Amino acid sequence: xxxxxxxxxxxxxxxxxxxxxxxxxxxxxxxxxxxxxxxxxxxxxxxxxxxxxxxxxxxxxxxxxxxxxxxxxxxxxxxxxxxxxxxxxxxxxxxxxxxxxxxxxxxxxxxxxxxxxxxxxxxxxxxxxxxxxxxxxxxxxxxxxxxxxxxxxxxxxxxxxxxxxxxxxxxxxxxxxxxxxxxxxxxxxxxxxxxxxxxxxxxxxxxxxxxxxxxxxxxxxxxxxxxxxxxxxxxxxxxxxxxxxxxxxxxxxxxxxxxxxxxxxxxxxxxxxxxxxxxxxxxxxxxxxxxxxxxxxxxxxxxxxxxxxxxxxxxxxxxxxxxxxxxxxxxxxxxxxxxxxxxxxxxxxxxxxxxxxxxxxxxxxxxxxxxxxxxxxxxxxxxxxx
Amino acid sequence: xxxxxxxxxxxxxxxxxxxxxxxxxxxxxxxxxxxxxxxxxxxxxxxxxxxxxxxxxxxxxxxxxxxxxxxxxxxxxxxxxxxxxxxxxxxxxxxxxxxxxxxxxxxxxxxxxxxxxxxxxxxxxxxxxxxxxxxxxxxxxxxxxxxxxxxxxxxxxxxxxxxxxxxxxxxxxxxxxxxxxxxxxxxxxxxxxxxxxxxxxxxxxxxxxxxxxxxxxxxxxxxxxxxxxxxxxxxxxxxxxxxxxxxxxxxxxxxxxxxxxxxxxxxxxxxxxxxxxxxxxxxxxxxxxxxxxxxxxxxxxxxxxxxxxxxxxxxxxxxxxxxxxxxxxxxxxxxxxxxxxxxxxxxxxxxxxxxxxxxxxxxxxxxxxxxxxxxxxxxxxxxxxx
Numbered sequence: 001x002x003x004x005x006x007x008x009x010x011x012x013x014x015x016x017x018x019x020x021x022x023x024x025x026x027x028x029x030x031x032x033x034x035x036x037x038x039x040x041x042x043x044x045x046x047x048x049x050x051x052x053x054x055x056x057x058x059x060x061x062x063x064x065x066x067x068x069x070x071x072x073x074x075x076x077x078x079x080x081x082x083x084x085x086x087x088x089x090x091x092x093x094x095x096x097x098x099x100x101x102x103x104x105x106x107x108x109x110x111x112x113x114x115x116x117x118x119x120x121x122x123x124x125x126x127x128x129x130x131x132x133x134x135x136x137x138x139x140x141x142x143x144x145x146x147x148x149x150x151x152x153x154x155x156x157x158x159x160x161x162x163x164x165x166x167x168x169x170x171x172x173x174x175x176x177x178x179x180x181x182x183x184x185x186x187x188x189x190x191x192x193x194x195x196x197x198x199x200x201x202x203x204x205x206x207x208x209x210x211x212x213x214x215x216x217x218x219x220x221x222x223x224x225x226x227x228x229x230x231x232x233x234x235x236x237x238x239x240x241x242x243x244x245x246x247x248x249x250x251x252x253x254x255x256x257x258x259x260x261x262x263x264x265x266x267x268x269x270x271x272x273x274x275x276x277x278x279x280x281x282x283x284x285x286x287x288x289x290x291x292x293x294x295x296x297x298x299x300x301x302x303x304x305x306x307x308x309x310x311x312x313x314x315x316x317x318x319x320x321x322x323x324x325x326x327x328x329x330x331x332x333x334x335x336x337x338x339x340x341x342x343x344x345x346x347x348x349x350x351x352x353x354x355x356x357x358x359x360x361x362x363x364x365x366x367x368x369x370x371x372x373x374x375x376x377x378x379x380x381x382x383x384x385x386x
Numbered sequence: 387x388x389x390x391x392x393x394x395x396x397x398x399x400x401x402x403x404x405x406x407x408x409x410x411x412x413x414x415x416x417x418x419x420x421x422x423x424x425x426x427x428x429x430x431x432x433x434x435x436x437x438x439x440x441x442x443x444x445x446x447x448x449x450x451x452x453x454x455x456x457x458x459x460x461x462x463x464x465x466x467x468x469x470x471x472x473x474x475x476x477x478x479x480x481x482x483x484x485x486x487x488x489x490x491x492x493x494x495x496x497x498x499x500x501x502x503x504x505x506x507x508x509x510x511x512x513x514x515x516x517x518x519x520x521x522x523x524x525x526x527x528x529x530x531x532x533x534x535x536x537x538x539x540x541x542x543x544x545x546x547x548x549x550x551x552x553x554x555x556x557x558x559x560x561x562x563x564x565x566x567x568x569x570x571x572x573x574x575x576x577x578x579x580x581x582x583x584x585x586x587x588x589x590x591x592x593x594x595x596x597x598x599x600x601x602x603x604x605x606x607x608x609x610x611x612x613x614x615x616x617x618x619x620x621x622x623x624x625x626x627x628x629x630x631x632x633x634x635x636x637x638x639x640x641x642x643x644x645x646x647x648x649x650x651x652x653x654x655x656x657x658x659x660x661x662x663x664x665x666x667x668x669x670x671x672x673x674x675x676x677x678x679x680x681x682x683x684x685x686x687x688x689x690x691x692x693x694x695x696x697x698x699x700x701x702x703x704x705x706x707x708x709x710x711x712x713x714x715x716x717x718x719x720x721x722x723x724x725x726x727x728x729x730x731x732x733x734x735x736x737x738x739x740x741x742x743x744x745x746x747x748x749x750x751x752x753x754x755x756x757x758x759x760x761x762x763x764x765x766x767x768x769x770x771x772x
Contacts (some may be wrong), residue, residue, distance in 0.1 A: 005412065012413045012628055023629065024406050026391065027398045029707050037452070060584060061447050065607040065626035072604070100604040196413060198446060198584040198627035202735060210456035218486040218603060221451040238450035239576055241627060242398055245408065321415050335435055 002319025008350050009323040010140045010168055010296040012190040012197050015247065019194055022250035023243045030242055036234025037134030038245055043231070045252035046201045049260065050166075050185060051176035056203045057227040060241045063167035063188035066200030068096050069222035070134075070163050070184045074208060076216040077101030080130040082123055082160070084151060085113040088141035088327040089165055093134040100217050101293050106128050111142050111329065112298075115382040117150040117374035133160045137185075138169035141326040143287040143298030143335065145173065156181035158359050160314045161211055167191060170201070171255060172295045172339045174268045183208040189244055192267075192295065194251035199243035204228075236382035251340075267294040269381040270338045273374035277351035278336075282359060286333055295339035298325075300332065305363055307331055313360065318353035345380050393403035394736050395709040396554055397528045398576040399584050399726030400634065405580055408636035409629045416628055422620025429617070435646065436552075436571060436589045437562035443613040444589045446627045449553035449574035452586030454482050455608035456520075456549050456570045460594060460705045462602040463487030466516040468509055468546070469500040470537060474527035474713040475551055484762065491516050497528050497715065498684075500677040503536040510544040511669045519546045523571075529673040529684030529721065536568050537557025544568035547597055552697035553577060556587070557641060558653045558681045558725045569594040575630055578639035578653075578681065581615055584630035591613075602727075625712035628720050650730035652681040655767040656733050663720040663737035664722075665738040666759035667744060672719055681725035686718065691749055693717055699746065704739035730764050 007014050015023075025069060029033045030193060059066055062338040075081065079102045083093045086109040097104050107123045109115045115135070124130065124220040134156040134293065137148045148164065150280045155162045164177060170185060177185050183205040190197035191360035202214075204224055219227075226237040255263055271294045275285055285292065301307060307324055314320040319337035325333040338347055351370035393400050401409075425444065433442045433654045445452055455634065461467065465488045469479045469541045472495040494500045501521075519541040520721045523534045534550065541548045549570040552561060556571060558578035565569050569591040576583035590598075590610055598610060606612075612623040628632050632687040641649055661671055669685035671678065687693060693710055694717060711719040724733055737756035745752040 006412075007413055007415060009417075012625060014413055020410050023409055025536050027393055027401055027576075028391075029393060029395050029709075030398060030583075031395075031709070032701070032707065060608060061451065062624040062626070065447065068607045071606075096606045099606045138523060139722065166567065184650065188625070190413075190628075194670045196629035197416075197625045198630060220457075220485045221447060221454045222607075237575070238582045240400060240448070240450040241582065242576075243582035243583060243629065243633075244627065247629075315418070323417070324417075 003198055005319040005321055006263065006346060006349055007321050007326035008337050008346070009321060010335060010337035010339065011344050014193060015196065016194055016341045019247045023196065023247040025246050027242060030131035030239055031235055035242065038249055039234055039236070042245055043251065045256065049255065050203045051180045051200070051251065052203045052244065054178065054206065055228055057202045057204060057224055057231065058236065059200045059202060059222065059223070059227065060198060060236070060238070061200050062197055063186060063200055064092065065222060066188060066202050067092065067165055069097045069202055069224065070186060071100050072217045072222050073212045073224045074132060074161065074163065074184070074215050075100050076214070077103050078103065080105065080127065080133065081132040081134055082107060082127060082130045083134045083214045083241050084120050085136060086113060086115055086144055086146065087136070087139035089139055089167070090136045091327065093165065097134070101143065112286045113288050114142065114144050114146045115151060117147060117154045120151055123153045124155065124160060125276045128344050131160060133162050135162065135164045137164055137166045137175065137224060138173070138293050138295055139328065140168045140296055143291040143296050144291050145169070146291070148175065152180045152182050160303040161207060168262060168295050168339065173264050175202050189248050192339045193248055194254060195247035196244055199248055203237055210219070210344045234350070264294070267339060269378060270342060270344060271295070271297060272350070273344065273377040274336055274338055274376045277370035277374040280369040282364065296335055296337050298306045298333050298335045301334065302363060307334055307362065310334070310357055310361065314353055318357065320350050348374060391705040391707055392571050392732060392735055393707050394723050394732070395706060396723035396725065399723065401516065401582065402580055402640060402727045404640065405633045405636045409582065414477050416625055417621055419573060421628065424635055425620055425622070428631055428638065430636050431586045431642065435557050435638065435641065438585070438589045440564065441590045441614055443617065444626070445608065445613060446590060446622070446624070446754060447585045447586050447608070448582060449572060449586055450478065450539040451608060452572035452574060452588050453551055453590055455610065457482045457537055458603045458605035458608050459598045459610045460549070460570045461486050461488050461546065461602050462600070462761055464489065465518065466491065466513065467518040468513060468516045469520045470506050471520070471522060472499055472501055472528060472530055472532065473525035475525055476522045477713065479551065479637055483520070494701045496527060498672045499674050500530050500531065500532045501537060503533060503540045507540045509640055510541065510546060517546060518555050519548050521548065521550045523550055523561065524559070524679050524681055526554045526682055527715065528679050529679045529682050531555070531679040532677070534561065538566045538568050547593060555724065558652050572730040575634050577724045579634055580640060582630055583635035584627040585634055586736060595708060607699050612755060621734065629757065630752065638716060650680070654727060655764060657681070657683060657727060659730065659763040660722055660724055660733050660737070662763045663756035666755040667741055668750065681702055682721055682723050684719050684721045687720065687747060690748065696720070696743055696747065699743045700739055703742065706736050709737070715742060718758045719746055734760060
């Protein structure tokens with residue numbers, strides 16, 4: 001029996017109760033003073049989370065819309081862009097760029113591996129005509145966290161514009177947009193921000209603004225210039241998702257009340273506990289060691305386990321909702337999201353349920369291995385913190 | 387003193403309590419069976435409201451994003467389009483089209499007037515190279531409701547593709563997309579649908595799909611093909627605004643429980659009462675008689691009344707939030723939104739407050755004229771209905 005489902009996919013993430021209450025506030029005029037105060041607070045909060053003193057735009061769309069805004073505002077047909085990718089969301093950059101008529105040089109790491117900064121350096125040296133580099137911070141489809149700081153440094157050293165998909169990273173792990181030389185980063189509300197989907201955040205550096213002046217792709221709804229111009233007046237060009245912004249405002253308040261460094265530490269230790277628990281159950285962690293994501297863990301089950309059957313059993317009997325594979329890994333892996341409003345106990349519940357389900361599927365007897373392994377990790381963290 | 391503000395702008399509109407409760411439901415997996423059921427119900431409900439058996443796409447963006455999707459999916463650079471406009475939102479079609487490299491033939495009626503179907507017939511005859519016609523059903527900036535059925539008939543008789551901005555009309559007044567020969571219509575959640583902003587609805591006819599095959603503008607996030615393909619699997623291509631969809635689902639249930647014909651009649655009689663009340667106070671109704679919108683009333687105050695001062699007094703003292711003018715009418719008019727969750731009593735409260743405010747501003751003594759005039763109209767309707 002379950003009463004409250006455990007939604008453990010890599011976004012949308014569960015909403016904390018104060019966020020639910022915040023989004024239930026009565027609707028307001030999106031051209032009035034209350035909205036201006038809301039937009040101002042959200043913008044400044046997001047700037048702190050991104051680590052930027054530059055422009056931070058709030059768009060009403062999903063993370064993909066935010067990604068497309070980067071292409072629409074920066075790229076003209078015929079431009080050459082390097083995409084350093086290692087999964088499904090890296091491929092999304094490729095698809096959007098090609099849709100806008102760009103020529104793409106793809107540097108593809110094997111799925112499960114991170115992009116190597118040395119490989120990026122070589123590709124950039126071989127392609128001086130490529131003026132832009134598109135990166136994925138946290139590859140949600142494989143559970144790989146790329147070495148963003150190093151990759152951005154390589155691209156900046158080669159004087160390229162650096163555009164980052166930070167959809168499932170920003171607010172859950174360290175990022176310093178200005179200090180790391182990132183020109184554009186994108187995130188969205190339904191990930192670590194603990195809010196519902198509907199809002200994308202986009203940071204834009206002065207270099208990116210300068211490039212935008214030259215870019216000739218059509219854009220209206222996703223136009224950064226309009227967003228900045230109206231933002232200066234406390235408004236958005238079109239009607240924004242006001243209710244989602246109420247939620248985002250509360251989510252950022254909660255992140256800052258907890259403290260960003262503790263938020264990041266919590267994500268890291270829950271990710272380690274998840275990895276330990278799954279390993280104890282015989283799953284093979286998909287992401288290479290050293291590059292495992294703090295927000296999503298991808299793992300391959302023992303041969304013979306039908307992922308669809310496992311997920312359905314978890315959902316229907318235990319109220320535990322986890323994700324499957326994407327793209328070419330569809331049906332082959334499980335992915336557990338542990339970002340945003342997630343506690344140690346939440347993951348203990350998930351791991352316990354998986355172990356029970358595996359027994360039920362005659363894979364292995366439930367002996368408490370997963371929870372014990374996770375507890376060991378969490379205990380070590382507690383000792384280290386104490 | 388006010389406790390609950392009267393939000394009477396032409397969107398976002400107030401949320402009924404059941405809608406607030408619906409959007410507070412726990413977040414769900416946007417790739418799971420519950421979401422598929424949600425999307426299915428919303429899509430079918432919206433099809434009934436639009437009056438179409440054709441495709442109805444649900445996009446995560448504002449109405450402007452829905453409008454841009456029509457241009458991005460139908461228009462190639464160099465295409466010629468006729469835009470029949472009479473206000474700010476008609477100009478939005480022009481701006482989006484030009485942004486995508488289209489050549490625009492603008493048929494512009496004076497602000498406050500409706501577009502004349504005979505004028506459209508002439509323009510189409512003079513411009514056989516214009517293969518598309520863009521219309522505004524309800525021009526939110528002027529309170530004019532265009533004769534959409536007649537305009538669409540003229541465009542279809544001339545064998546042009548008909549694209550309609552129905553953002554502030556659909557669900558508040560009669561529309562029959564299939565029967566009237568409309569190829570594409572756009573609406574959005576924060577208007578008559580009684581939900582928060584964040585979702586746009588787009589109906590797409592077979593003729594529009596055929597044209598899309600040829601259109602060469604870049605599109606990814608707003609691509610209709612992706613939306614249809616994923617929709618058939620009970621999903622959206624990118625993460626949708628799930629919470630807004632919970633709200634939309636409940637809003638449509640409420641519209642259908644009331645009955646669409648009664649919803650339309652309610653909007654019509656409240657609009658008439660609003661017009662009568664404002665006229666009694668000496669306002670000049672901006673929209674031409676016979677073309678006054680059921681969802682928004684625009685009116686010019688007596689000379690000497692500062693619109694900004696009046697609106698601020700209404701907001702701060704009476705909790706009544708109304709809109710001002712847009713574009714070239716900025717600062718010159720008031721606009722009262724009466725769509726979605728609006729009762730007769732709500733407008734009585736608004737009219738009473740305006741009369742009080744005018745007395746306070748030394749414009750005219752408050753003698754109950756506005757409420758009396760509105761009551762007379764509502765009384766006649768009650769007698770007619772009885």
